[in-house]
Amino acid sequence: MNQNQPIFILPEGTQRTMGKDAQRNNIMAAKIVAETVRTTLGPKGMDKMIVDSLGDVTITNDGVTILDEMQIEHPAAKMIVEVAKTQEDEVGDGTTTAVVLAGELLKNAENLLEQNVHPTIITRGYRLAAQKAQEILNNIAENISDENEDVLKQIAITAMTGKGAEAAKEKLAELAVTAVKQIADEHAIDTENIKIEKKVGNGISDSELIQGVVLDKEAVHSSMPKKIKDAKIVLIDSAIEIKSPETDTKVQISDPTQLQNFIEQEEKILKGMVDKIINSGANVVFCQKGIDDIAQHYLAKSKIYAARRIKKSDMDKLARATGAAVVTNLEDLNSEDLGNAGVVEEQKVGDEEMTYVKECKNPKSVTLLIRGGTEHVVDETERAMKDAIGDIAASLKSGKVVAGAGSPEVEVAKELRKFATSLSGREQLAVLSFAEAIEVIPRTLSENAGLDPIDMLTETKVQHDSGNKWAGIDVFSGKVVDAWQAGVIEPLKIKVQAIKSASEVTELILRIDDVIAGGEGSGKGGGMPPMPPGGCGMPPGMGM
Structure with missing residues (x-):
């Protein structure tokens, strides 16, 4: 052998x-x-x-x-x-x-x-x-403690030095410290409650901190008011639309009056939904899902500001900022579920409309609106701000620097x-x-x-x-x-x-x-790839 x-x-x-x-x-x-x-x-x-x-x-x-x-x-x-x-x-x-x-x-x-x-x-x-x-x-x-504001500011400035945001580091550091102190609870600091919204335009020094939430959304209907003071906010995570049946359904109509009744009934259901919102005393609606065109009309008629398809993460931030409860069933809606904000308004930022929910009382969620000349500047400023916020939060959590x-x-x-x-x-x-x-x-x-x-x-x-x-x-x-x-x-x-x-x-x-390391042809009878120099093959007596 x-x-x-x-x-x-x-x-x-x-x-x-x-x-x-x-x-x-x-x-x-x-x-x-x-x-x-x-x-x-x-x-x-x-x-x-x-x-x-x-x-x-x-x-x-x-x-x-x-x-x-x-x-x-x-x-x-x-x-x-x-x-x-x-x-x-x-x-x-x-x-x-x-x-x-x-x-x-x-x-x-x-x-x-x-x-x-x-x-x-x-x-x-x-x-x-x-x-x-x-x-x-x-x-x-x-x-260190949250009373050492000067030290916290120095921490934020240190984090931003050498990054693209350095030009406005004094102002940005102040915004970062204020934001972290605002959302800090007794024992926890969740930086997720600081929403960072970016918009190209103006300069880095035009960045601002909003005591509330900024949404990349506009009012669903052009007739709705653009600004509401002393806002009473309702957060809804179900659709303000006619629900489709769960199973395939066929509706047979034998004469035109039945069709008219059918349409009127749909309108009546939607009107009922809107009436529940009006009766609760709300004048601002944020909906996680869709809002039917007819419902939009009734809301606009009642001078209620509404925005739809809000992200779940933004709904949670709105709840923390305004004190509102997220409502799933409109039947249960009452005035206790409403949140408050000083002002809710639609503003044009750059070439897009955005909804500002601001002047909230002691909000536990705030928004940093980052501005900058180009997209790359805004992105790098956002990274610098995240570093600064992370550093301040880490310092306050451990209490040591x-x-x-x-x-x-x-x-x-x-x-x-x-x-x-x-x-x-x-x-x-x-x-x-x-x-x-x-x-x-x-x-x-x-x-x-x-x-x-x-x-x-x-x-x-x-x-x-x-x-x-x-x-x-x-x-x-x-x-x-x-x-x-x-x-x-x-x-x-x-x-x-x-x-x-x-x-x-x-x-x-x-x-x-x-x-x-398995080759690309492992187990498929593929050819042996050439071995790199430097002994990457098998030892003697152990051929493959």
């Missing part, structure tokens, strides 16, 4: 990478993703222009938007994209920080792998370092190096690598601002060693300053979440030593 006969254990077309090659390929893919967004970090970060297959253009320096639009295919690189998405969902900001940190952790791990340090020792060291880093951050963080400008990273790295000396064994090397990796943030801030990273980092470390924990890099003056005094403030949650996500995904990628 021939001893050299290949043994088939995988379908044809499958590619397999093993051992150090697998680790090297995964680390390389992750590093490329990190390098892609690295130049966008900080106030002097650059923007990326992404053109999709349909020719739609996105211009942004928002990490998660860039990675999302790039449609990355590599499995390890996709894991890095997940880090950005988690950061976005949890905090709403700091996505670039998380991705750059993950890339740097993997880069330093690669150096340790080349020194024959086992991956499990590196992952254990990284886990210890991540826990210690979170502990250090909690210790150095400053407390840190200074920015790379100062917390340098402080954490300093403390981690001290912590490393308390460890025996090779984990010490991994903790030192982690400390070095976390300094990638101040280093990148310096590089993106055209400063010398070695000089800036050395000077910052000297300040930290002399006890100034908030010494950070002022990228505009090129000097080391007290970041807290300079008003560069960020929520603690951004830093903690970035370290958690980056270290966890790094540990996951480092533990992979075998990648088996």
Whole structure:
């Protein structure tokens, strides 16, 4: 029997990478993703222009938007994209920080792998370092409450610096703080209750906060009043129309008078529906479904403002803003179900009519109307506002903030190096690598601002060693300053979440030593694709 006969254990077309090659390929893919967004970090970060297959253009320096639009295919690189998405969902900001940190952790791990340090020792060291880093951050963080309005404003300005909205950051920061404080409940802040409506036209500084809700809808009938003061609002989530029978129905009519009676009966039913709305005392109707033409006529005749096909999410926001209850059955409608607003009016914004529900008393849902010269400007301003709102909400939820400008990273790295000396064994090397990796943030801030990273980092470390924990890099003056005094403030949650996500995904990628990728022709007898160089084939004696 021939001893050299290949043994088939995988379908044809499958590619397999093993051992150090697998680790090297995964680390390389992750590093490329990190390098892609690295130049966008900080106030002097650059923007990326992404053109999709349909020719739609996105211009942004928002990490998660860039990675999302790039449609990355590599499995390890996709894991890095997940880090950005988690950061976005949890905090709403700091996505670039998380991705750059993950890339740097993997880069330093690669150096340790080349020194024959086992991956499990590196992952254990990284886990210890991540826990210690979170502990250090909690210790150095400053407390904050919703009374510290100036600090909250600084947080919003820090989030918007370096983004397209920077020109009007003072005004936008004020709007963001007011909006978050308005919707905050005792223990919860749901940023979903801040509706962001975009309209191209005017400039960014013309953006406004409406104490209520703005709907991209107009009155259903031209005879309806365009403005109603002291509005009594009814929210209906069923159609103001004749209901069709559930089953197929046939109506036989033998003479024309019966047809007339049939039409009159329909009108009577619709009139009855409208009368119930009128009797409740409502003068504004928002309907989630359709409104029949005849019902529209009767509503307009009674000088009632009505809009139809309102999104469910907008209905919920209207309920929170006006205090109205959403009514399903008009039979049950009474004056207690109505909500109140100072003014409901139809306004022309750009070339579209919009309905403003404003001057609500203590609304728990508000609207930010974002304006800007072009669609790209409006989109980027919206992303900046979402970051600012997310940061303010995260700060108030945890009640803790840190200074920015790379100062917390340098402080954490300093403390981690001290912590490393308390460890025996090779984990010490991994903790030192982690400390070095976390300094990638101040280093990148310096590089993106055209400063010398070695000089800036050395000077910052000297300040930290002399006890100034908030010494950070002022990228505009090129000097080391007290970041807290300079008003560069960020929520603690951004830093903690970035370290958690980056270290966890790094540990996951480092533990992979075998990648088996099914080819397109797997299991269908397709031809074997050519193997890429670098040992991506099967080991000897394991042909496919």
